[in-house]
């Protein structure tokens with residue numbers, strides 16, 4: 048921790064309110080001494096008379112949330128009770144620290160609000176829950192499945208929606224359970240990053256980025272539509288260090304985020320105009336003769352066509368007019384970027400959630416490539432990677448029961464599906480687009496979707512068009528949700544099953560940003576009647592086979608530790624330089640190779656080169672060149688942005704009482720001018736409305752948001768009915784169908800207006 052950071056924290060702690068809150072946390076956890084902020088101890092803990100006792104047993108855990116940082120955790124346990132957590136010191140990425148969410152984990156584990164046993168709701172949304180035994184719950188589910196199979200001749204009436212509640216590898220057993228029932232319906236795709244993944248695949252042949260730790264070597268860093276000060280706090284230290292070593296940091300975002308506040312320069316661009324901005328910079332670099340001609344000649348194809356396009360259709364003035372950034376600034380930064388060596392751009396997931404998101408990512412990639420910054424330590428078009436995910440997926444790969452019937456596949460129906468090389472066996476699962484879950488459920492026929500299995504997913508809160516989702520749920524004959532808290536999806540369920548938290552199960556976790564691998568040990572026994580996702584699969588299989596032998600192939604008796612061990616193979620061991628998973632008990636391991644993306648100049652594209660012109664991209668219906676694509680036409684007065692918050696991870700953490708202390712209620716953030724024009728003052732209740740729905744919420748005035756936009760964070764507050772998905776429709780992003788199986792979603796291409804309530 049730098050002296051400056053220490054001073055900042057000291058200052059914050061000098062505020063009696065903050066100190067009291069910290070003390071409340073500490074005492075609630077019954078802890079003190081090994082807190083990462085050890086300077087708290089002398090002043091506050093001792094004053095409170097709390098003495099460190101020692102004698103803890105420690106366990107290895109990993110934060111399994113969908114987050115860049117995938118932190119390695121050490122959990123301190125005494126008498127079978129987890130007392131506190133800290134970041135693992137062995138990981139140079141986590142470096143002994145956790146984020147505000149991670150530090151609240153003990154409360155998540157022991158929250159009185161946890162779902163404790165299987166329950167059945169009499170009438171969805173009534174809150175009339177009744178505790179039932181596991182046996183009873185699983186019997187009800189089995190009977191419904193048999194009935195469906197009987198009626199439809201297949202299990203296609205059962206749909207599964209699962210996304211990112213817990214990325215532990217063994218949790219792919221949820222998919223495994225579905226496969227072992229037969230051919231089912233799957234909600235596929237991701238709301239997160241697919242447009243950018245496809246863009247990078249067209250350009251380079253894969254999504255692959257350097258080790259974030261090498262950012263310290265960059266001499267220029269552009270943080271483009273990414274907010275690491277909140278969404279990847281551990282990466283901030285590399286950005287600070289790069290700056291200390293002389294790098295310049297520029298942040299490009301329509302919102303003046305905490306990341307922007309920490310940068311050397313901030314550009315408040317017009318939302319969705321990233322493509323124009325990148326192309327304007329590219330044109331200027333071309334005009335100034337700053338293209339890395341050697342790199343381009345040796346490693347790429349299609350640059351001449353790209354340069355012709357820039358000369359014919361792009362000017363600095365045009366880029367300036369589109370993006371709202373003065374032309375002379377674009378020119379200056381283009382020159383600074385092209386002459387810094389190395390220079391890097393971190394392309395955020397937020398900026399590609401647009402109808403032109405994939406196209407914008409391609410133009411930013413081009414900027415990095417034409418300046419010779421791809422394949423360099425400290426350089427690169429950084430987005431994400433899956434280099435460390437070479438597991439066996441043992442839990443996932445299960446066979447259907449004998450004679451199971453399924454879907455005849457899109458190919459059989461004459462639809463072009465470029466996600467599959469061949470349709471494989473005659474029968475497949477039926478796939479629906481997860482980003483249009485509501486619409487897809489409503490439209491599905493032959494058979495209709497009758498039952499929905501929800502795991503690691505909160506569709507009522509995180510999916511799009513909430514009003515339509517309610518209609519879709521009405522069509523369902525059975526909703527089973529596997530979760531830890533009574534979230535808005537559980538409220539609309541018939542049966543809820545309690546699942547373990549990371550502290551109560553064995554698994555293994557990799558990152559999609561850094562290169563560390565972490566073991567997740569069972570630190571405490573499962574609480575209440577909770578079971579892990581794979582134990583639930585085994586228990587259901589057991590019940591189904593008891594009632595109808597042969598109806599489910601999922602193993603009925605499993606040991607979660609064995610199943611964790613079955614995920615490893617020689618490839619994983621070699622990559623991490625270990626001989627056994629047991630070595631991870633000594634601490635997380637970092638990959639020994641693959642840390643530099645495209646360092647050998649061998650790309651995964653059809654040509655084997657960086658493709659400024661991609662025929663594959665054209666084949667999939669887009670421009671071959673990274674051309675400008677206009678954004679979505681506004682359908683209301685103000686743009687609505689609903690990005691990620693500091694105090695939660697999607698619908699997780701914000702519901703904890705510890706977090707409510709810091710972040711008690713949602714706000715809509717409005718520029719003072721926009722508020723004045725509507726006679727809205729700080730603290731007023733306002734109604735935000737658009738064609739999709741409405742939200743009543745408290746106004747907060749700030750010029751951090753542009754005057755033509757309003758901002759609210761996606762979140763689930765357990766004590767308010769707030770849900771931003773009332774205002775967010777399911778319009779697709781341009782790309783995503785190639786690698787993720789369905790296009791992304793244009794989350795930030797939404798519009799609304801507001802009035803005083």
Ligand SMILES: Nc1nc2c(c(=O)[nH]1)N[C@H]1C(S)=C(S)[C@@H](COP(=O)(O)OP(=O)(O)OC[C@H]3O[C@@H](n4cnc5c(=O)[nH]c(N)nc54)[C@H](O)[C@@H]3O)O[C@H]1N2
Nearest residue numbers: 210211212213238239502503504505509529689697698761
């Ligand atoms: N408006 C708007 N909407 C968005 C976004 C946005 O920016 N704006 N962001 C999108 C993005 S990027 C993402 S990734 C998605 C995330 O959407 P989701 O994947 O739905 O995210 P979470 O809320 O993190 O997790 C879902 C549920 O998983 C549960 N869970 C946690 N651990 C386990 C477990 O071990 N087993 C089971 N069965 N359940 C568990 C949690 O309690 C939670 O209720 O949201 C998307 N939605």
Ligand SMILES: Nc1nc2c(c(=O)[nH]1)N[C@H]1C(S)=C(S)[C@@H](COP(=O)(O)OP(=O)(O)OC[C@H]3O[C@@H](n4cnc5c(=O)[nH]c(N)nc54)[C@H](O)[C@@H]3O)O[C@H]1N2
Nearest residue numbers: 114272273274278318319395396397398690691695696697
């Ligand atoms: N604390 C916390 N950390 C998280 C998460 C969380 O919910 N909370 N979620 C995790 C997940 S699943 C994800 S996907 C990542 C997301 O990580 P990020 O991509 O960093 O986060 P977002 O908030 O989705 O979007 C980043 C920024 O994009 C900006 N943006 C929106 N539209 C545009 C545009 O047109 N151009 C530009 N230049 N910027 C634009 C938003 O204003 C926002 O500040 O973070 C992960 N980490």
Ligand SMILES: [Mo]
Nearest residue numbers: 113238239240
């Ligand atoms: Mo995400």
